[in-house]
Amino acid sequence: MRQLQQNFDSGELELVDVPDPRTSSNGVLVDTRHSLVSAGTEQALIDLAKKSLLGKAKERPDLVKQVIEKTKNDGLQATYRSVRSRLDKPLPLGYSCSGRVIEVGDDVTDISVGDRVACGGAEYATHAEVNHVPENLCVSIPDAVDFRDAAFTTVGSIALQGIRRLDPTLGERIAVIGLGLVGRLTAKLLSAYGHPVLGIDIDPSKVEDATELSVGAVIGGDDIEHVAKSFSGGSGVDGVIITAATDSNQPVEMAGNIAREQGRVSVVGDVGMDIPREQYYEKELDFRLSRSYGPGRYDRAYEEKGNEYPIGYVRWTENRNMGEFLRLLDTGELDLDDLISHTFPFEDALEAYDLILEGEDYTGIVLEYDSNQTDRTRRIGLESGSKRSVSGQLTVGMIGAGSFATSTLLPTISGIDDLTITAIASATGVSGKTVGEKYDAEYITTDYEEILDDESIDLVVVATRHNLHAEIAVKALEAGKDVHVEKPLALNREELQAVVDAEQASDSRLMVGYNRRFSEPARTIKDELSGRNTPFMAQYRVNAGSVPSDHWTIDPEEGGGRIVGEVCHFVDLLRFFSESAPQEVYTIGPAVPEKSPTQQNIQSIIEFEDGSTGTITYTTLGDDSKSKESIEVFYGDQVHSIDDFKTGRFGMGKSKGFENEFQEFARTIQNGTQAPIPMRDIVEISLSTFAIRDSISADAPVKTDWEVDLNS
Secondary structure (H helix, E strand, C coil): CEEEEEECCCCCEEEEECCCCCCCCCEEEEEEEEEEECHHHHHHHHHHHHCCHHHHHHHCHHHHHHHHHHHHHHCHHHHHHHHHHHHHCEEECCCEEEEEEEEECCCCCCCCCCCEEEEECCCCCCCECEEEEEHHHEEECCCCCCHHHHCCHHHHHHHHHHHHHHCCCCCCCEEEECCCHHHHHHHHHHHHCCCCEEEEECCHHHHHHCCCCCEEEEECCECHHHHHHHHHCCCCEEEEEECCCECCCHHHHHHHHHEEEEEEEEECCCECCCCCHHHHHHHCCEEEECCCCCCCCCCHHHHCCCCCCCCCCCCCCHHHHHHHHHHHHHHCCCCCHHHEEEEEEHHHHHHHHHHHHCCCCCCEEEEECCCCCCCCCCEEECCCCCCCCCCCCEEEEEECCCHHHHHHHHHHHHCCCCEEEEEEECCCCCCHHHHHHHCCCCEEECCCHHHHHCCCCCEEEECCCHHHHHHHHHHHHHCCCEEEECCCCCCCHHHHHHHHHHHHCCCCCEEECCHHHHCHHHHHHHHHHCCCCCCCEEEEEEECCCCCCCCHHHCCCCCCHHHHHHHHHHHHHHHHHHCCCEEEEEEECCCCCCCCCCCCCEEEEEEECCCCEEEEEEECCCCCCCCCEEEEEEECCEEEEEECCEECCCCCEECCCHHHHHHHHHHHHHHCCCCCCCHHHHHHHHHHHHHHHHHHHHCCCEECCCCCCCCC
16 A cells, blocks of 8 residues: 655655555554645644754754653663664654545444544554554544545544533634634534634635635734624624644734633644733633543543543543534535645645645645555565675564664664564554665565565564564464564463463474673673572662553553563563572562552562572652663672663663674574573563562562473
8 A cells, every 4th residue: 555654854755655554453444535634733744854853853852851861871872773763764644534444353343344434543544545543533424424525524523622622602702713724614613503703814815715704804904803892792702712823922812802701712723822911810711722633632542442431421532523523514514615625636645745835825635545445465575685695694574663673673683694684564564664675674564474474584573562472472483483572471371371382382492582681791790690609689770760651561451561561671680690590579669650550660579599689679750861770789798780781981882782682592593502591581580570560469478480381
């Protein structure tokens, strides 16, 4: 399929061939028929992308601060790779489209193949021939509404939410400042609900074209306050909706001037918000912000998982706003014909953006698609340059192309002579092509099983979200592949047993990405501890930093929580030092953040079979700008320490072991020997991590169990 993408580094736009997206359990695949160009939002993204690196930094000082802090903690090279991977990631444009459903996820109940749907959501309802859209961001299109008009649904919902935030009552007179696409839709919706509308814009032609207005006024040409008084009967308008987009504070000041006492102001557009206190205080005005399409927006549980809000508590969600917009189209109360200024075939989409960037007149720009159902593929071949002929070189299939894969794993693998990247699988294909071309892969796909079925692939690297690790590892081992899985290997004992069974039945190797044991600082301490005949005590402090409350890593089903997902790293390093199995753990910690679905702050004491003990302090309560990891090992009148795995004379370098990890794994595959981390170690680490999780729930020490069957 083709998708309109922007290179965020250069700002260039192009139509790109990418694999069809893969269907999630809570989503559908949609054969796109029309999509709407939201000129204001998309032009802002294009303008930002076209800026130089310095210009981008000036626009986003918050990100500059994050880069500086990452450089302090992770070193210059790792930070450069991370920034580079973000700049290299293409940005799909568009967020409002319509089409016909061609595939449905297992958990979708209210949508069927063949249904006509309107779709919303950035990175979902994009300008692409096929889109993957979560169920709650799709609404069925009534029979009387065509695909073209339905493509306006998401933008219409933004306008509708702005009205809901204003909360007008019957008969109230409303002013709309800014008559671009969202402003025109707002005026049309208000008119459909029976409200007299005063439309205000700086462009006389926009005021003239807006036939839905009761009264129009031109900034700079009319006395706006006089017009508003006349329109409202002398008291001022009951409410103002600001849909303009400008850095200026003028719309907010104007709204205060024309509103009546105890009136309301709803802000939809991106405008200056330096509220003049005296003006708003004297009239006791309500100032309200409208967020996107309505309740549910930016809530992963709602948008991605399909958890609906009960109608008795939240009457109008983003999905219900979309449905209401379509209802008004269906009844004929809303007519969009005069909003559509341009229609382009999808193959001419770049011409549509030329029109926007050149400053020509436009209102609604619609892209029109041919049906794409007969030409679908989840695999795209890439032109590959000449490759070095290295004896025993292993071909790698990478499953997952997220930030960690692109900033760390792929650069590491590409720098190792014994490995060559052949294929890359990503969930959507959006970033897959750019990444595939960068690393000279032969093909990209959105169906990871193509990599498992590819007889030319020697090594499969799994870097997906955590809930897929065990599933893919099992399938890859059953397919006869050597497998490297990023941590965690499994989210529970059942998944762990399934992986163990597959590994034991296979002549392939399994490796888990416990990279720290391969680092130079860790190897140095291990050498210092060799030959000891008494236990050690260790303190491992991890200043983990906070994550958003809806981040997938703390979701118990998708990420498994931070104990299972990350603390396993630190258990492994202590296990590496001790060379003996963990026997018992005791874990405590404050239940903060309060609403977190999984525990994020712990102190865990681990007792090993040789009598050594280690305490892991994992916390989100510290200063993110300070060092992340600090390790001290006490033994034989000595203290061995690691400070963020820094290396070199002045600590300017950093070695976390990624390169050594992959080099050693490649050698074991070539030499026909066991994987660098014994399977028994891998099982012990997983079971110990589960025990840490169980201990904090039980508020008691927990023995590490051996329920997993493992042949010696």
